[in-house]
Amino acid sequence: MNKFLSASILAVTLGACGGQTGTENKTDHSKSPAETVESAASEIVKNPNKDVFFGDLHIHTKNSFDAYIFNVRSTPDDVYRFAKGEAVRHPVGFEIKIGGDPLDFVGTTDHGAYMGILPAMDTDGHPLSKVELAKTMFGTDPELITQAFATIGGSVRSGIPFEEIYDRDIVDSAWKQSIDAANRHYEPGKLTTFSAYEYTSVTVRPGDESFAGGNLHRNVVFENEAPKRLFSTLDSTNPEDLWDWMDTERAAGRDVMAIPHNSNVSDGKMFDLVTYEGKPLDKAYAEQRMLNEPLVEMTQVKGTSETHPALSPNDEWADFEIYEDLLSSYIKSKINGGYVREALANGLKIEQETGANPFKFGMIGASDTHVAGGAFDEKDYWSKVGILDATPVARGSAPPGGAKTWEGVERDQNAEHWFSKWGASGLAAVWAEENTRESIFAAMRRKETYATSGPRMKVRMFGGYGYDTDLLDDADMIAKAYAGGVPMGGDLVKNNTAPSFLVWAMRDPRNAPLQRLQMVKSWYENGETREALYDIACSDGGVPDPSTHRCPVNGASVDLSDCSISTDSGDPELKTVWTDPDFNTEISVSYYVRVLENPSCRWSTWDALKAGVERHPDLPPTIQERAYTSPIWYNSGN
Secondary structure, three states, X not given: OOOOOOHHHHXXXXXXXXXXOOOOOOOOOOOOHHHHHHHHHHOOOOOOOOEEEEEXXXXXXXXXXXXXXXXXOOOHHHHHHHHXXXXXXXXXXXXXXXXXXXXXXXXXXXXXXXXXXXXXXXXXXXXXXXXXXXXXXXXXXXXXXXXXXXXXXXXXXXXXOOOOOOOHHXXXXXXXXXXXXXXXXXXXXXXXXXXXEEEOOEOOOOOOOOOOOOEOOEEEEEOOOOOOOOOOOOOOOOHHXXXXXXXXXXXXXXXXXXXXXXXXXXXXXXXXXXXXXXXXXXXXXXXHHHHHXXXXXXXXXXXXXXXXXXXXXXXXXXXXXXXXXXXXXXXXXXXXXXXXXXXXXXXXXXXXXXXXXXXXXXXXXXXXXXXXXXXXXXXXXXXXXXXXXXXXXXXXXXXXXXOOXXXXXXXXXXXXXXXXXXXXXXEEEEEEOOOOHHHHHHHHHOOOEEEEOOOOOEEEEEEEXXXXXXXXXXXXXXXXXXXXXXEOOOXXXXXXXXOEEEEEEEOOOOOOOEEEEEXXXXXXXXXXXXXXXXXXXXXXXXXXXXXXXXXXXXXXXXXXXXXXXXXXXXXXXXXXXXXXXXXXXXXOEEEEEEEEEOOEEOXXXXXXHHHOOOOOOOOOOEEXXXXXXXXXXXXXXX
């Protein structure tokens, strides 16, 4: 089969980044903001074959209690300025700017609990500045910061507010400012902005009074209009109560979804097999969850939640950016119930038992940055939380005390357990007809989305019953793929034959070439959940071994002395039509694609190289950046 197309066909067919399509927007000051948005949207030409748009729906500003404690002073306006490609200021003073093109869509997601309260407490003359709690909340000393975070975080975890500072009028005002900023920066065809916030539920281990616990956080994203008052963990710590509230919002005409994140440190609770209160899962639970949570954020700065080596021992790439400590803790999170791939298989089991699948979700990535802009590039990583991890020494990628090597130095345990294990990740990618709220939100609803660990790889996946290899060289490939099947996020019904999958990926020109395409299969059979991994397309003309389903080694390497990468291996694009060699028409299956780049330096190696010091001996020197599509589900009807 021919793996290559001309550059012109690639640009047209695979889809250009959304910022390069549609219309150039010029502000007409004679019109109201709503009229300007409506006018701009009306001029955009829809692409029925869809374009890919890259964005970030997990960003914090000073209105988040933890960000303010970490000395972050950025605003929602800074989030949108950064997304547009402008420089914004990091809490320690240097400027940060997105690498590559501006983002296509973005949302500020400050914690709903205590939103805007900490800035009020730190404002001279404000009534909240006079409460006792305000006297020990602000400063630059790491111990003070850690204690202040634990104090407010403990209230967020318990759901019991500090009455002396919990002023709902301030929260409402900060939420209105966030909504107003999103509306002010919305430019259809150029930058789509969403009103959003974070619901910050944390599970409790008996006897533990700290903020440590299982992460049940969700980002709550509104399509258009947002309500005047949000629902936070200080209203209820039960995510199922959040879904009830979201149902009422939807009934009032405000469509909304919640996106769970960091299931890897949920202590096994994000994809638990019982409800929040320990009851069995049923059809009603599954249907309500999928209506409200069609997506999961499966990669971000606090690690990747795809799978774990203990869950996928036959997956050689399962150890990517593993982060295991519970929030603000050195306690390891429970593995089962915390990873996406396992949940996909468990969802099929539950569907067989109840008639509905509670884990039938698509995938996106995000940054979870607390400094208004995500550090998506390994070679330019600037921290996550603020002043605590702002330098290579603080984040554990360079030895402390001016040392050039790690021999004999005393290591900071927060850097060892937390900051050094975080990653320069990730991004959400969406296939949509146009760069507007309605179109991008609809794409997220139908799960035509994928996650990347940071690079802007372009990835398409379709499943159908009529695809063959001739389609790979067809100028109308994408139109015919839509006509003859379903894209990522879709469902295939039983057809008494094995479906075929059209998969196509194109590298990010700013990053390493592609090494391989992989198909990840999950299913439930004979009382057991199962998985399998197949290499389906190989770089450099390689062909997967039919006995191992693995590509030959392509010889890609990294020179750790300067982080240069191989120039004689890897491909700019890979594509294939693949059929499962082990398909059984009687078994329901989920399939998703994982795309791997050639190896490149991890951010911690770049830090050490720039500082002229020995790299951390216990951190991976290199990584393989990757993308993960939303699944396609085959329904056997059994």
